[in-house]
Amino acid sequence: MMKRVEHHRLKPSSPFYAMLREFCHRSKNLYNHGNFLIRQAFLNDSKWLRYGEVDRLLKADTEYPDYREMPTAQTAQQTLRILDKNWTSFFAAIKDWKAHPEKYKGRPKLPKYKPKDGYFPLVLTNQNCKLKDGIIRFPRTFQGFTVKAVFVSQPDAIFKQTRIIPHGGEICIELVYEISEVEEKADNGKYAAIDIGVDNLAALAWNTGKRPVLFKGTPLKSVNQYYNKQMAKRRSICERMNGRHSSKRIARLTVKRNRKVEDYLHKASRKVIDLCAGQDVSVLVIGKNKGWKQEANLGRKLNQSFVQLPFARFIQMLQYKAESIGMKVVLTEESYTSGTSFLDDEAPVKACYDKSRRVHRGLFRTSDGRKINADVNGAYQIMRKVFPNVNADGIEGVALRPAVVTLSMSARRCSVCA
Incomplete structure (x- = not known):
């Protein structure tokens, strides 16, 4: 059950x-x-x-x-x-x-x-x-x-x-x-992989020939930026007026922010699983590094955005929604996926790692000069972590042109009791 x-x-x-x-x-x-x-x-x-x-x-x-x-x-x-x-x-x-x-x-x-x-x-x-x-x-x-x-x-x-x-x-x-539990699908050779991040909440790639999909994380960043600005203002007033660090208004602000984030993650995870189901994917691979938030060193502003996004909750949503349709989910670490090239058939190992090929944030250049979205490249390499035999045959063209999805956001995810 x-x-x-x-x-x-x-x-x-x-x-x-x-x-x-x-x-x-x-x-x-x-x-x-x-x-x-x-x-x-x-x-x-x-x-x-x-x-x-x-x-x-x-x-x-x-x-x-x-x-x-x-x-x-x-x-x-x-x-x-x-x-x-x-x-x-x-x-x-x-x-x-x-x-x-x-x-x-x-x-x-x-x-x-x-x-x-x-x-x-x-x-x-x-x-x-x-x-x-x-x-x-x-x-x-x-x-x-x-x-x-x-x-x-x-x-x-x-x-x-x-x-x-x-x-x-x-x-x-x-x-x-x-x-009731749903019986797990047999491995049919159709796989998908996700690289989780900040600007792109999820880069979804497949080995089925379908275009990769980028789920934008900018709405979540905007919510957090507004939340941090308001929290700093309200805490300053609260400390100055009554010497406290919290108030009912601050609590309401936090609840509203949390509901918006939860709503967006639910919509994104549902869309991911629906797209995977449409491609008859049997295994979904998700990149996850242990302690990635504690060891984040991305600069003050990016660190704040990264640490405030509940990636573990997003992964949990993906897992139980995939489980409900019999899709297997595999978590794997992400080492060397960002600096190795999927289109050049490189394995995600230290010997092939060259971060200098990221010409600027968000873009990765292959050995023959082709440019691919860095997060999409990372997603394909995450897939290769679990399925080393996955190659770029038949998907080189679509990999260069990912689709972009930006979802709406609401603060009302729960029903309201009278």
């Missing part, structure tokens, strides 16, 4: 907003209370309190009844299960850090407390909230709150849980469901 998430937004004007926000605040209190018990046992007695023991202790605590103040017992249990998973991840990270310290930037730290005035997600399983006639119905303590589910239009969808998450002055309602 494949997991999917449907998003809804609850605005402050909703009559249920204050109630759900309070429930999430109580979830934070319970998380911190449980975290306190685990930290004290670990630091003082070198003992790890697991979920069952923490659940028992908090149930019996009458002095600080955080457990009993939760809307239902199951929501309390789900909060504590998340806490237990965080500690499990911590101990696994410590073990791995001791074996491979070079993989980390420092020693993994203990799970932290949530801010005193903060919030924590509220999780309800399908035992707590029921799906009936396309409507998610919540327990009585939720005072008649319901959410209309869109995923019910999929005949094989199975509802699993609801997550309620305060975020940037709004509340995000996530409906988690599962759908």
Whole structure:
């Protein structure tokens, strides 16, 4: 089964907003209370309190009844299960850090407390909230709150849980469901590859004879530039007026920027997969370098654009959308793809690497003087990383004339709850 998430937004004007926000605040209190018990046992007695023991202790605590103040017992249990998973991840990270310290930037730290005035997600399983006639119905303590589910239009969808998450002055309602897996396509020799970047969000190339496609990243750059300018202005005012680094207006600005970026990435990833499906591609190769953001050294302005673009999220979207139609996705590192020539049948290895052939940013010159878009050349070389036998026969002409796609952008990706 494949997991999917449907998003809804609850605005402050909703009559249920204050109630759900309070429930999430109580979830934070319970998380911190449980975290306190685990930290004290670990630091003082070198003992790890697991979920069952923490659940028992908090149930019996009458002095600080955080457990009993939760809307239902199951929501309390789900909060504590998340806490237990965080500690499990911590101990696994410590073990791995001791074996491979070079993989980390420092020693993994203990799970932290949530801010005193903060919030924590509220999780309800399908035992707590029921799906009936396309409507998610919540327990009585939720005072008649319901959410209309869109995923019910999929005949094989199975509802699993609801997550309620305060975020940037709004509340995000996530409906988690599962759908049946699609059988992976057999390798038919038709491949596509993607080189991810900033000016061109994605350069998509194929070995099928179709023109490469460049998906422009300039709309994302524009959103980030406006966001950075406004953030600098608002933070300056905020610090000068009340000595704080954040405000409701700053939070709203961040949420709107994030929604625009998410919307654009969804549209771009959908277009990529649709184009690949139209070419009957069986394998999609994506270039990805580990730690590429941490080690970025592209200059101050370009670094800011590069680091602020959520490439991992874009890759995740491509993966699950490809998975839904049975297309295989392969991630590979990008070393030597930008300075070796696909049209000259060079392998992407150090011996062939010559970055001087990039006559200027965005253009690559082959040994016989032909010019090809540098990102398209990189995409073809990324394909060659995984399929060394791919060559330029039959695609030399189309490779020189890529199509360009610029998508529209919207801040409304989720449906809005009343």
